[in-house]
Amino acid sequence: MSAFEVRIEEPVTFVISGATGDLTRRKLIPALYTLFKEGAITEDFAVVGFARREYDNSGFCKLMAEALREHSRTPVDETSLKAFCSHLSYHRGDLSDAAAYAGLKAKFDDDTLPANRLFYLSITPDLIESAVNNLRNAGLITLPHSKPWTRVVVEKPFGRDLQSAQALNRVLLSHLDETQIYRIDHYLGKETVQNILSFRFANTIFEPVFNRTYVDNIQITAAETVGMESGRGAFYDQTGALRDMVVNHLFQLLCLVTMEPPDGLEARSIRNEKMKVLRALRLADATKHHPAVCFGQYGGDGKTKAFRGEDRVRPQSKTETFAALRMEISNWRWAGVPVYLRTGKRLAKKTTEIAVQFKVPPLSLFQHVACKGDVCDLAGVKPNTLIFRIQPDEGIFLQVSAKRPSMQLVVESVNMDFSYSGKWAKELPDAYERLLLDALRGDSTLFTRSDEVEAEWEVVAAVLAGAAEREPLIYAPGSWGPAEADRLLFTDGWRNE
Numbered sequence: 001m002s003a004f005e006v007r008i009e010e011p012v013t014f015v016i017s018g019a020t021g022d023l024t025r026r027k028l029i030p031a032l033y034t035l036f037k038e039g040a041i042t043e044d045f046a047v048v049g050f051a052r053r054e055y056d057n058s059g060f061c062k063l064m065a066e067a068l069r070e071h072s073r074t075p076v077d078e079t080s081l082k083a084f085c086s087h088l089s090y091h092r093g094d095l096s097d098a099a100a101y102a103g104l105k106a107k108f109d110d111d112t113l114p115a116n117r118l119f120y121l122s123i124t125p126d127l128i129e130s131a132v133n134n135l136r137n138a139g140l141i142t143l144p145h146s147k148p149w150t151r152v153v154v155e156k157p158f159g160r161d162l163q164s165a166q167a168l169n170r171v172l173l174s175h176l177d178e179t180q181i182y183r184i185d186h187y188l189g190k191e192t193v194q195n196i197l198s199f200r201f202a203n204t205i206f207e208p209v210f211n212r213t214y215v216d217n218i219q220i221t222a223a224e225t226v227g228m229e230s231g232r233g234a235f236y237d238q239t240g241a242l243r244d245m246v247v248n249h250l251f252q253l254l255c256l257v258t259m260e261p262p263d264g265l266e267a268r269s270i271r272n273e274k275m276k277v278l279r280a281l282r283l284a285d286a287t288k289h290h291p292a293v294c295f296g297q298y299g300g301d302g303k304t305k306a307f308r309g310e311d312r313v314r315p316q317s318k319t320e321t322f323a324a325l326r327m328e329i330s331n332w333r334w335a336g337v338p339v340y341l342r343t344g345k346r347l348a349k350k351t352t353e354i355a356v357q358f359k360v361p362p363l364s365l366f367q368h369v370a371c372k373g374d375v376c377d378l379a380g381v382k383p384n385t386l387i388f389r390i391q392p393d394e395g396i397f398l399q400v401s402a403k404r405p406s407m408q409l410v411v412e413s414v415n416m417d418f419s420y421s422g423k424w425a426k427e428l429p430d431a432y433e434r435l436l437l438d439a440l441r442g443d444s445t446l447f448t449r450s451d452e453v454e455a456e457w458e459v460v461a462a463v464l465a466g467a468a469e470r471e472p473l474i475y476a477p478g479s480w481g482p483a484e485a486d487r488l489l490f491t492d493g494w495r496n497e
């Protein structure tokens, strides 16, 4: 049995449209290599790189071997590399040209390729419509629920707003059944993200306190130190933090941490519960002292460029590289509990976490010692906080107050923690490994359904409507974003740890 504890026995062809792009090199090929090396996929598989650039099979293989040496988390050895390369081939063609798809179809027809097919559309949204039309017209899409099967994996962004997301869904659904579409949000493939549901619903002690009676607020942070490395300037300038991270990754985290218990673990049950959260989710009302949105953009310093100075970014760009929002969930469980979301580039550190902050005890019997390094001071009692640390140092931590050893009755905040590395020595799988395996075995639980995507865009419609007039505040690289973001909170401040 492989390290993944599953093995796909069905022969399959994996067609990557946009195969010479960054995602293929950094994520897809390394994930497939690991699955292959671990024996999680059958020997009878083929990977077809489909793109416009001039390569032949051996040139493509060389390009992918370089990518593996640079990005594979699994050690690359020459024997496995050679064996892996024997499964790769290259199909040169323009992704919007019907003839290129006819050539691909011929390869399936003459049995050169295994008949089950997974098309991974690693392409820009404007190419998706013609790609799907071409797949259909070339006869490459088999009927739903039939053998051989066809599945199509679509990368985000799923549109730019509600209208474009609806249009994209219409195109996809005019040629494919929902069960054949896998909209990938790689955050759902992270081991720690999947653990949110297990942690909440496999333990009786947390669920009863996950509601407005006990929870004061929830903070979800996805902070990154990177800027526009790997030539992403042009894409990001058109996209911004809200579209790139909030509408998808952060909303999905929010759903998992606040949804009701599902009636089962199959895709439909979990997606239905997430949908209920999205329908109840809205931007909180802003007041003079408590805005609900803060957009920022990183400036430069002696070492790093300002966003506006990055390659292929407009010099006057008003695109936000930082976004913080105060949200509300208008349902019985969460009414009145603010949910703060925050993400940004070039921030102080790379960290993604969800902090559920509980209310302070109704009566403060103890004095609390708060220490910063060696300097300690007496302060009000600290609330309990439950932290889902998504990455790095993956784990779950509960901050509680405990009596400090001394003659005085004073308490101090201590951590009860579970860390993945302490419990399981092995490295966690990459999200793409998990999600590719799921797509290959036809499990769509960790992918986003069409109605979820549309609901996500609906939630931010109000933010998008005001975005044009909102000038992002410039923040220093290596900081936690604009100081103004603190004004969103009703609590002491963001958890900057």
Ligand code: BG6
Pocket (backbone or CB within 6 Å): 224, 244, 245, 352
């Ligand atoms: C991607 C965004 O979806 O997620 C990137 O497009 C971002 O801008 C990345 O850097 C972050 O992913 P991770 O797994 O490193 O947190």
